[in-house]
Amino acid sequence: MCGIVGYAGRGGAAGEIFECLKKLEYRGYDSAGISTADRGEIFTFKRSGRVQCLSEGIKSLPGSVGIGHTRWATHGAATDANAHPHVSGAFSVVHNGMIENYAELKSELAASGRKFLSQTDSEVIAHLLDYYYDGDLADAVRLTCARLKGCWAIAVLCTHFDGFAVACRGMPVILGRGDANYAASDVNALAGRARERCILGDGCMALVTPRGIQVLDGALAPVKPVFGALGAEEEGESGQDCAHYMLREIRCNARTMRRTCAAFLSSGGGAELYSRLASADMIVLVGCGTAYNAALAGARLLGGAYDCPVTARLAGEARCDPPRVTRRSVCIAVSQSGETADTIAAAGILRAAGAYVIAMTNVGYSAITRLADRVLPVCAGPEICVAATKSYIGQLACFHMLASPSCAALRSKCICAVADDVEKLAFDGEYALVIARLCVNSRAVFFLGRGADVEVAVEGSLKLKEVSYVFSDGLSAAELKHGTLALVDEGVLSVVLVTDAALADKCKNAVEQVLSRRGRVAVVTTLADVHAELCGRVDASWLLPAAPAHLAHFVAATALQLIAYRAALLAGHDPDKPRNLAKSVTVE
Ligand code: F6R
Numbered sequence: 001m002c003g004i005v006g007y008a009g010r011g012g013a014a015g016e017i018f019e020c021l022k023k024l025e026y027r028g029y030d031s032a033g034i035s036t037a038d039r040g041e042i043f044t045f046k047r048s049g050r051v052q053c054l055s056e057g058i059k060s061l062p063g064s065v066g067i068g069h070t071r072w073a074t075h076g077a078a079t080d081a082n083a084h085p086h087v088s089g090a091f092s093v094v095h096n097g098m099i100e101n102y103a104e105l106k107s108e109l110a111a112s113g114r115k116f117l118s119q120t121d122s123e124v125i126a127h128l129l130d131y132y133y134d135g136d137l138a139d140a141v142r143l144t145c146a147r148l149k150g151c152w153a154i155a156v157l158c159t160h161f162d163g164f165a166v167a168c169r170g171m172p173v174i175l176g177r178g179d180a181n182y183a184a185s186d187v188n189a190l191a192g193r194a195r196e197r198c199i200l201g202d203g204c205m206a207l208v209t210p211r212g213i214q215v216l217d218g219a220l221a222p223v224k225p226v227f228g229a230l231g232a233e234e235e236g237e238s239g240q241d242c243a244h245y246m247l248r249e250i251r252c253n254a255r256t257m258r259r260t261c262a263a264f265l266s267s268g269g270g271a272e273l274y275s276r277l278a279s280a281d282m283i284v285l286v287g288c289g290t291a292y293n294a295a296l297a298g299a300r301l302l303g304g305a306y307d308c309p310v311t312a313r314l315a316g317e318a319r320c321d322p323p324r325v326t327r328r329s330v331c332i333a334v335s336q337s338g339e340t341a342d343t344i345a346a347a348g349i350l351r352a353a354g355a356y357v358i359a360m361t362n363v364g365y366s367a368i369t370r371l372a373d374r375v376l377p378v379c380a381g382p383e384i385c386v387a388a389t390k391s392y393i394g395q396l397a398c399f400h401m402l403a404s405p406s407c408a409a410l411r412s413k414c415i416c417a418v419a420d421d422v423e424k425l426a427f428d429g430e431y432a433l434v435i436a437r438l439c440v441n442s443r444a445v446f447f448l449g450r451g452a453d454v455e456v457a458v459e460g461s462l463k464l465k466e467v468s469y470v471f472s473d474g475l476s477a478a479e480l481k482h483g484t485l486a487l488v489d490e491g492v493l494s495v496v497l498v499t500d501a502a503l504a505d506k507c508k509n510a511v512e513q514v515l516s517r518r519g520r521v522a523v524v525t526t527l528a529d530v531h532a533e534l535c536g537r538v539d540a541s542w543l544l545p546a547a548p549a550h551l552a553h554f555v556a557a558t559a560l561q562l563i564a565y566r567a568a569l570l571a572g573h574d575p576d577k578p579r580n581l582a583k584s585v586t587v588e
Contacts, residue, residue: 009180338366
């Protein structure tokens with residue numbers, strides 16, 4: 001969840017690393033820091049707060065090699081002392097992941113007289129390196145890594161080495177080559193800098209100097225790295241001049257729908273997938289957060305297309321209480337980043353029990369792709385805003401493709417038609433502001449819907465709460481009277497989704513129930529008659545572009561994303577970096 005960067009070149013390392021860290025900040029923004037090495041000395045500047053806090057302090061860091069870090073705090077508060085890099089003797093270290101046995105290592109090192117300056121698990125790595133070092137950096141890294149339990153990635157600077165080392169187990173490290181040599185947690189950080197990239201193998205290390213990159217396996221045997229060109233997607237998107245990534249990414253929803261369908265159709269593997277799903281005795285979808293909410297929609301879609309039971313499970317629960325799968329079962333692990341610890345664990349457990357695992361992910365080189373039997377790409381492109389938007393829309397598109405065994409091309413065509421409306425909505429959805437204003441002026445916001453709108457309501461609620469910090473919940477409108485109605489009064493807003501004419505009357509009942517308790521109501525609908533009937537009676541009614549009921553979630557979810565975005569701005573928060581959160585939740 002933290003971001004690490006290494007640079008070995010000819011220019012000023014600190015400035016280069018600073019720019020790379022800015023692109024990794026979505027992985028954590030509790031603190032940031034940079035170390036550089038110059039003429040046998042290490043120079044470090046680190047601060048709690050965002051990467052920008054480094055801008056002045058790093059100006060005095062000399063040298064053309066260095067490492068940097070942006071932190072999402074796990075062990076120890078967001079303080080200067082807990083910020084990375086951590087320094088011991090000749091070493092400076094940045095770390096992503098968790099050292100499960102750090103307490104044991106810390107007492108061992110403390111007993112030998114080493115002083116700790118932070119509460120982090122990471123600081124033990126710097127001390128271990130210094131302890132094991134006898135003039136051979138690779139060997140010190142090897143011996144240190146052998147002591148670390150858990151999943152982690154590290155970058156190491158040593159006063160006696162003109163470059164840096166990186167090593168990883170269970171966490172990604174991408175190596176980059178261009179005018180200088182790089183390493184980073186995510187290829188995004190290298191966009192516009194490296195021309196080629198290579199994924200560091202699990203359990204391997206790399207020694208990176210201004211002259212080249214040497215990769216070694218866990219026993220220090222050389223490994224030939226396979227570099228590929230940085231794809232256009234990875235180089236970042238241009239031409240969409242938005243104030244925030246969140247809006248820019250919502251505006252990519254339509255493109256994601258088109259690309260995801262096209263990738264599925266052109267992959268040529270649909271027939272094999274369909275027959276596997278058709279012969280499955282059970283289909284289990286696992287994911288966390290927004291990916292789980294997409295899985296809820298996926299379960300509805302796949303349940304309508306295949307005869308076996310289809311269930312969506314929270315990955316964090318499924319890993320502790322896994323369903324009884326067989327060799328005929330299929331698990332679909334849904335994850336934007338492909339790095340989410342709970343999703344990886346759940347998929348791994350189900351695979352070990354015999355299930356065929358399909359990874360539905362936005363990141364082609366992620367950990368989940370290495371575990372899965374089959375990868376289904378969600379073509380959203382890099383998603384930087386911590387709140388998932390376009391990746392959710394892409395996951396919905398992917399589920400539609402999976403749920404269309406005999407009509408994928410036709411379904412894709414229909415999705416592309418809806419994408420045109422989603423695009424217009426994302427660029428012109430000004431009415432979102434009206435509902436956003438109601439949200440931020442409410443004590444709580446309930447998102448209500450029936451049928452497929454329930455899943456959209458749950459996701460809309462997650463989006464609102466995470467970026468605006470307004471208390472919110474999403475539930476079936478049928479459930480309102482079974483408890484939640486007790487909370488409704490004039491300080492509470494209910495956002496009622498209505499996209500299926502067959503369920504419209506039931507939704508209208510919910511509107512009446514709320515109005516009769518003096519609750520405030522905003523209607524979000526694709527149905528002109530519902531809008532016409534309710535717009536004069538409720539606090540706001542937003543008529544969205546019409547869409548067939550089974551595809552309306554693309555439109556409704558986009559509208560709710562826009563509401564959340566506007567609410568974040570009205571509440572004065574940075575929508576791209578919600579407090580306490582980070583993207584790629586690689587810890588349990
Ligand atoms: C919410 C959000 C999170 C993620 C969740 C899973 O906007 O982004 O809830 O959806 O942490 O992440 P991935 O999809 O990367 O596995």
